[in-house]
Amino acid sequence: MIRITLPDNSIRTYDNPPSGLDVAKSISEGLARDCVAMVLDEELVDLSKIIEKDSKVKLLTTKDPESLEIMRHSAAHVMAQAVLKVYPEAKLTIGPVVEEGFYYDIDMPPVSEEAFPKIEEEIQKIVKAKLPFTRAEIAKAEALEHYKNEKYKVEILEGLEDGKISFYSQGDFTDLCRGPHIPHTGFIKAVKLMRVSGAYWRADQNNAQLQRIYGTAFFDKKDLNEYLTMIEEAKKRDHRKVGPALDLFSFHDEAPGMPFFHAKGMALWNSLLEYWREEHRAAGYVETKTPVMLMKTLWEKSGHWANYRENMYTSVVDEREYAIKPMNCPGGMILFGMKNHSYKDLPHRAAEIGLVHRHELSGVLSGLFRVRAFHQDDAHIFMTPDQIQDEILGVLRLVDRVYSTFGLSFHLELSTRPEKSIGSDEQWEIATNGLQSALDQYGQPYKINEGDGAFYGPKIDIHIKDAIGRTWQCGTIQLDMSLPERFDLSYIGSDNEKHRPIMIHRVVFGSIERFIGILTEHFAGKFPLWLAPVQIVLLPMNEELADYAAELKNILEKESLKTEIDQRNESLKKKVRDAQLSQIPLILTVGNKEKDEKTVAVRTLDGTVKQGMPIDAFLEKVKAHIKSRKMNLDIFAE
Structure with a gap:
């Protein structure tokens, strides 16, 4: 009799050694349908694994964070299978999970994103077939014989210790892998290939350059759509453009x-x-x-020379070797x-x-x-x-x-x-x-x-x-x-x-x-006032007001406010629009009325407009807001 202890400390007994799926079914059919894998005595394993002794078991469903990583690992295998359907001559290397999805490094002719629809079509066929992921273990010598025509897999195997090597198969596809995996390919409800880039085998420039195909996958199409929306927003915010x-x-x-x-x-x-x-x-x-630069002997003493040398820049000065830190x-x-x-x-x-x-x-x-x-x-x-x-x-x-x-x-x-x-x-x-x-x-x-x-x-x-x-x-x-x-x-x-x-x-x-x-x-370039590279821009309404704008700028800069003047021969409307595009938090228009009354007309990026504000009152509020390092622009809230 096998005793299974669940996370709530309840115990279930079984006459014969059960699999994780058997345990799930004994609780409810609904749970069994949603189960992805299990934690067996603190080890993450397949749901199909047979539990041969009294154990602690935690069943993982599609709602558990660990399950998403397992499913994405399986999706990498599915993508590799699909790539081989489209490019039979391709040679597989490794396909790990990364933070937002997965990738697979493949030795194949260069591909572009234009090839993705064809690969995704094959992926969908594999997903719809609900192919089971099955695990097998064979001796290392047998594994080497099986992969004798796959140089990358042979190199990986040669680096492993002698003993049993685990493989996973789905349909006619088999890959070297530790696992675990989802029960079948149908758990992959939403998958999308994202991009492709070059990558050297084992990150060594002396090795072959591979095609690294990135993808992502989710248990729900809604989650994929939200992710893609986020990606589009990220493109707009890309700091390399902004x-x-x-x-x-x-x-x-x-x-x-x-x-x-x-x-x-x-x-x-x-x-x-x-x-x-x-x-x-x-x-x-x-x-x-x-x-910035210190002698090699120091880096040897610290251990960096032995452990980090490949990432260090070096130089020889007075016949002594140095490294830039x-x-x-x-x-x-x-x-x-x-x-x-x-x-x-x-x-x-x-x-x-x-x-x-x-x-x-x-x-x-x-x-x-x-x-x-x-x-x-x-x-x-x-x-x-x-x-x-x-x-x-x-x-x-x-x-x-x-x-x-x-x-x-x-x-x-x-x-x-x-x-x-x-x-x-x-x-x-x-x-x-x-x-x-x-x-x-x-x-x-x-x-x-x-x-x-x-x-x-x-x-x-x-x-x-x-x-x-x-x-x-x-x-x-x-x-x-x-x-x-x-x-x-x-x-x-x-x-x-x-x-x-x-x-x-x-x-x-x-x-x-x-x-x-x-x-x-x-911040999408819209930095809070205290951090903004330009905090205030002055927009004189005509050339005659240029001197007053310069006077105002001097006052503001004495208070350590980062200020510019836009003196271009452009309409006020265009100047305001350009200041907004430049994400300047405070836009001050300078007209005759402001000059006569010693006031400022303020427009914020948040859309607040404040007319006829005395300069001293403006400075008091702005300086207090900067000192507080607030995120918003509620400078003029009473």
Whole structure:
């Protein structure tokens, strides 16, 4: 007799070992129809798996978040099957799930999106056939024989340990895969191919270039339509179009992947960092600065040379090898180690807006989202073991304050030790437990990503959600016990003995450049008044009023308001329209009446119009609104 414990702690018994589907059917036929997979004793498995011993079972339906990822993984297999129907000569490599769908890398002649309808037609045939996904396991030698004419699959198999290899089939299609999968192809209710790009096999430029076909899938057509609507909205907000249109930044062939910020972009940048510094001063941080280029010996000491060398730019100066920093950490270690510290000095919170460079393949560069040179708002917090929890909570609360200022919500993910790492098992256990206990006390839900930590320590990743529902990983909190040891850092404890500090690496914005790209799309270029690169534009109604407009501009700029004058020989209507297209929050028309009465006529981007407002009253309200860093433009609300 098999005893199955369900999430509500109820127990069901079965005379014969049941499958997950049998368990679902024993509860209700409706549940069985909606079931996708199950969690069997904390392992995600197929619904068809036979449960051979007393176990805990959680049945996953189409409503569970895990199910969408499983279904999209299955959709990648279906797409690969469809591609082979249309292009029989194609050779398959890998087809993983990504954040908003899936892709499959395929060795085949170049294809364009014009080929998608034909592939989607084949996909629909496979979906309508409701082909079951069936799992089989065979010995590695047998698998190699089966795939002897598939060089990519052979290469994958050769990298696996000896033992049983799992395969999944649907209809006449079989693919190497760990699983799990949905019960049958009919669960894929809505699927769409999105785009195609080139990708090197195993991300190595020396290997063949493959066709990476992206798609997405949902359990409901309504969800797909909502997603496609969001994609269209994202295209309108694309920072690569909006940023240059607003004269914020540009890219040039002379420095691939390295953005040029224009004067208006720097105005935005400075407002952002002014706020960052204000929050960090209040949270007890000091600001530091370290060199951009440091000796190879330092990077060897930090572990970056062994673990990150392929992403680093190097140079030889005076017959010594240097590397341009990809991270700020080693410089921060040197600064902390310059003086003797007491436990009374800790925690020591040191922040840096550091310019870093990382070599990225040209094919992955994407506006401000993926660059080769960027500024990272790093901070390194040195502390005693008993301060870990409070410091992590302090960072989480700082992150909450900062993101909420921009109207950004967020969720948390804990990433644990990766295969490639430095440090002892004991260090990793202490660090991981420290992060997890702080998250538990913080009280917000979080997800665990096994094996996705940094090479030097576990981390908390903070994913923000923008105005149209997209998520972005920006902030991170990484606990590190390895670098303080490598740099022999210490403090004198209450026992007058030397002790090793524990360190937190953390960023809030992450890459300043990337965060500006995210904000540009989040606000669709319509930045709140306190952040706007141009806050006020003056529109004189004729040439005779140019001097008064200049006088007004001088008054406004003395109050640190970013102001421009539009003196073009154009109609007022066109000037207003152009100011609106430039997303300038406050438009002031300057006429004879305003000059005589020392007032301003104000129009906001939100459509509010205020006539005859005394200049002093206008300044008072605008300055108060900027100081509050409000999101909206309700400046003149009584």
